[in-house]
Amino acid sequence: MTRPPDGPSPLLDMRDIQKRFAGIPALVDASLCVRSGEVHALIGQNGAGKSTLIKVLTGYHRKDAGQVLFEGKPFEVHSPHHAQVNGISTIYQEINLVPLRSVTENICLGREKRHYGLLDWNAMHAEAEGLLSRFSIGIDVRRPLGELNTATQQMVAIARAIGFSARLVVMDEPTSSLDEREVGVLFSVIRQLKAEGISVIFVSHKLDELYEVCDQVTIMRDGRTVRSAAMEEIGKLELVAAMLGRDVAAVEGHATAFGERDRSGIGNVMFSARGLRAGQAVRDVSFDLRRGEIAGFAGLLGSGRTETARLVFGADRANAGEMTMEGAAYNPERPADAIVAGMGFCTEDRKSExxxxxxxxxxxxxxxxxxxxxxxxxxxxxxxxxxxxxxxxxxxxxxxxxxxxxxxxxxxxxxxxxxxxxxxxxPKLLILDEPTRGIDVGAKGEIQRLIRGLADQGLGVLMISSELEEIIEGADRIFVLRDGISVTELEAEAANEEKVLTAMAHGTSASSEAAT
Amino acid sequence: MTELPRSYADRDVVARSFDLLGFLSRYGTVIALVLLVAFNLAFTRNFATMQTLNVNLTQVCTIVIVAVGMTLVIATGGIDLSVGSLMAISGALAPMIFMGKILPIGNIYLGVAAAMLVSVLVAGLLGLFNGWLVARFRIQPIVATLVLFIAGRGIAQVMTNGNLQTFRVPEFQWIGLARPLDIPAQVIIMAVIVAAAAWALKKTLFGRCILAVGGNEKASELAGIAVSKIKIAVYGISGLCAGLAGLIVIAINSSSDANLVGLGMELDAIAAVAVGGTLLSGGKATIIGSLLGALTIQLVRYTLLANGVPDAAALIVKAGIIALAVWLQQQHRG
Incomplete structure (x- = not known):
């Protein structure tokens, strides 16, 4: 495992952290090393252990084994509050402040200033204004927090963290609900923090953002830290490959039960979507699905795969775009409409949906x-x-x-x-979102064979999977989604892991590493 | 006997050891009821008489009828606090109609028919309003139905100017006083409603949808079930049941007092449902259970009163039973 070069001693050094939940390991051997004034990206697929590691750091979970050094000293954290008063603050994607109270109250919550036992509002308002002005944010600190937009609320959360004299700010997917302009503001705040010597741990699935704002990256997979490197030393393709645990150079034989498929039975286009758009998650998705075809959706977490499937099935509504089903305009308002049109949808979240x-x-x-x-x-x-x-x-x-x-x-x-x-x-069209997630190997093979058999019978299948081999070996046509945009379409014959990974990383299958 | 599918043969089902808590939570209400009856047969004088049976049944009828609607609401994961107030509204409205205070109706039969129909329907419509709040605006059921819990009794009082309405109209009061075949009329009504609801919940599309919505709303929506319509419908049915129960109460009393009709009914009905074994979080419900739950609570009260324990103490026992029932449910789930 690579460690960052020895310079000044790191601000945070987490070593060999282990954590089990009810006997199931979540962290096997996780390490994270963050220097002062560094913006450090922490990335990994679902279940890689990022959030568990963050929660160990911020005191939500107690580690089973391992060592945490903070500012060079061993640091045993008892609770989120304990972490906060010791200089580690966390900003979640869902802002966990009090929306009905004023900006000042939110910033000063938990360390109110008192004057002869009474709250000293003037001093608190002044402090809140002072903190926010460091990021050139001029808002009325007396307004209730809930009236501000998400990005500004996030700034307030950051200001609150600084107010606790944070030395390390953890941001868990801070950009997921922000538009481009707001992301820009957030980044300038992050650079300001960096200039003041405050370190930031930045969790995000959007690769471009990492390259824009981060200095160092730590990649996790299956509860382990698999790589840690300077951002400029690692290319996007390498990054994605490390996250998914794929060796870009070597690709093994068949890993799935789909088997060879006779594609002569694939018919005409049955369903097509053009320019689908909904919120920040789906920005421009177009694809076609033929009769008897398995179309695969590949993409990283947050690329808009599930969200697109939900639009097709009418579980959410599109803001823009056109869909046709069997030649007729198709505009579902609810799942019942999709069902009438001959669709089925196996959700990714078996338990809750x-x-x-x-x-x-x-x-x-x-x-x-x-x-x-x-x-x-x-x-x-x-x-x-x-x-x-x-x-x-x-x-x-x-x-x-x-x-x-x-x-x-x-x-x-x-x-x-x-x-x-x-x-x-x-059904005529079946949408399968992660059809083999969380099931044992035997059942996995059975389900893969079943999917293939359905397509052979003329069913159109739209399959979403995070497992690359499932997409590459199972799908007849692969659509790669990236940041809510369908960036590439690959025919099965032409597809290989490298091409798909490249498209997931760069947005096109043709571009080379040098492009970054 | 058809041949069993092969996959049944290689069952990998966990062998179940006897689970006492699970057994109690499933059959606890029946066991409690049997024990209570046995206790009373042994210690309470004149227990095994038709009179005792009739007293208990007539007292429990209105609770059971309201509890049927409540069971359906709770099965969807909701709750209806407004039932007592809806009883008051229908109880206030009916006498005003059959006594000709709103529109003079010459024929008494016509007047009574209109009174029954209109007041029950009004309660049903107010129930639909509850459902509309819950389904359309996603207001928490306990808050949405609190609106009519508070306003409903107020409306009933305004309608009657807060006056007691007394009447002696046998053409109307049969639903509380008549005894065809020596069985009180309201017991027959209750039995019909219980049977119909139990059948509907088990055997109809509507019943299956109710349980699906309560069991997993998101999954139901994705399976194409019209979740909003189902929710609105159960609150509507709960309103109808409350309306009917209101009529029975005023028929028995020969009077209608908007301050008192249905007072505290929401809690009695919820208690019956909970003791009966319906999951308060939705998805699993039993109408017969609610009937048994109501009977158990009633019989506990009767047993204590018949044996000289004051009503106030009986309340404490009632609370204890509810707590026990809910606790058993939680054990079974966890």
Missing amino acids: GIVPEMTVAENLTLALLPKISRNGVLDEQRQREIVERFIRELGIKCSGPNQKVRELSGGNQQKVLLARWLAMN
Whole structure:
């Protein structure tokens, strides 16, 4: 593991941090070293351990093993408050201040100035104004915080951190809800902090931002620190490859169960989207899906893959853009509209958006089908049983029977129940968001084979996956999304890991490392 | 016997050891009820009489009817605090109609029919208003229904100028006093409502949707269920049940006092639902459970009173039972 060169002793040095939750390791061997006046990027995929490491640092979690040195001394943190008074402040993407109280009250919360036991408002207003003016932000500090826009609220949060004489400010995805101009303001504040010798840990998924504002980067994967380097020494492609754990040079054989696919059965375009746009997450996404085709969405976290899928399914509404389904204009207002148009959507978040845990396998499986298996509002239990037993058999769902509670099933079997929920509808287009996340290897292969079989039968499949091999080996056509924009389209024959990674890193598959 | 699908054979289901808390939370209400009946048979004089049965049943009827609507609301993850006030409104409105205070209606049967229909429907519409607040504006149910909890009784008092309305109209009062086949009319009404709701919850599309919405709202929305409509409907039904219960109360009393009709009913109904085993967080509900819950609470009170324990002490026992029931539920979930 690379350590930054020895200069002045680092402000923060976290070594070999370990942390388990209920026996499951979240941090195996995590290290983080931040020097004074440095802006340090901390990156990694979902579940890499970034947030756990941050929470160990800020006192939300107690570490199981390892050492933390802060300002050269061993530092045992007891609570977030303890971290804060010792100079470590955290700014979350969801601002956790008190929206109804004034800017001053928020900045001074927890260390109010007193004058003979009474609150000294004049001194506090003056301090708040002073702190904000350091970043050239002129706002009325008497206004309630909630009336300000998100970016300004973030500045207030930063000012509050400085007010606690922070030496280290942790920013957890601070730009996720900001527009470009606001991001610019935030960056100038970060540079100001740096100039004053305050260090910043910057967690973000937007690569361009890292290169714009950070000096050093630490990359985590599977609870380990895999690389730490100066920002200018590491290219975007290398960065993405390290995050995903891919060796850019060597690509192994088949890692999935999709197998070779005969693409002659792929038909005409069934669904197309042009210029989809919604908020900050989806900015310009266009793609086509053919009958019998598996289209893969690749992209880093926050690239807008799931958000795009939700727009297609009507779970969220697009601000702009056009969609057509089977040649006709398609503009869903709610999921029910998408279902009528012949779509199904297996969500990425099985627990909170997929299964109804208290219900049985049968009830979960027929949830979308209910209108079709009821007559005059009364459920046809005979038909329900036939359908449920058929899918339990066909998909090999392991359960004690249709009446077992779905929450008692393994993740893979729950996923099969959700797939069956949509297959029972006889859909034309199936959106699968991370279809094999969090399920064991055996079930994973089964589901991959199943997806392929569906496409062979003429179903259009839109598959989102964070696993590169799943996209490359499974998809017939790959769309790479980056910062909410569909940047590249690759045919399966032409796609390889390097091209996809390059597109995820740079935005086009053609550009070279030198472009950065 | 059809051949079992093969996957049943290689079941990898965890063998379940006997789980006492789980057993109690599932059958606790029935066990409590049986124990109470056994205790009373042994120690309470004149317990095994039709009269005792009728007294208990007539007292519990209105709670059960309101609890049916409440069960459906709670099944969606909501709660309805306005039921007592809606009872007061329907109880205030009905006499005004059949006594001709609003519109003189010559035929008494016509007047009574209009009174029943209009006052129950008004309560139902106010229930829809609750649902509209919850579904359209995403106001927390406890806050949304607090609006009518407070305003509803006020409306009833304004309608009647705060006056007690007394009447003797047998054509109307049959719903509280008649005894076809020696069974009190309201017991028959209660039985019909309980049976209909229990059937609807188990066997109909609507019932399945209610449980799905309460069990996982996001998943239901993504499965194409019209979540808002379901929510509005259950509050509407709760309003209808409350309206009907209001009529029964005033029929029994031969009078309507807007200050008193349905007072505290929301808590009795919620208690019955909770003791009956319906999850207060939604997604799992039992109408029969709510009926048993209401009967248990009623029987505890009766047992204590019949054995000389004052009503105030009975309240404490009632609270204890509710706490126990909710605790058992939590054990079972965790």
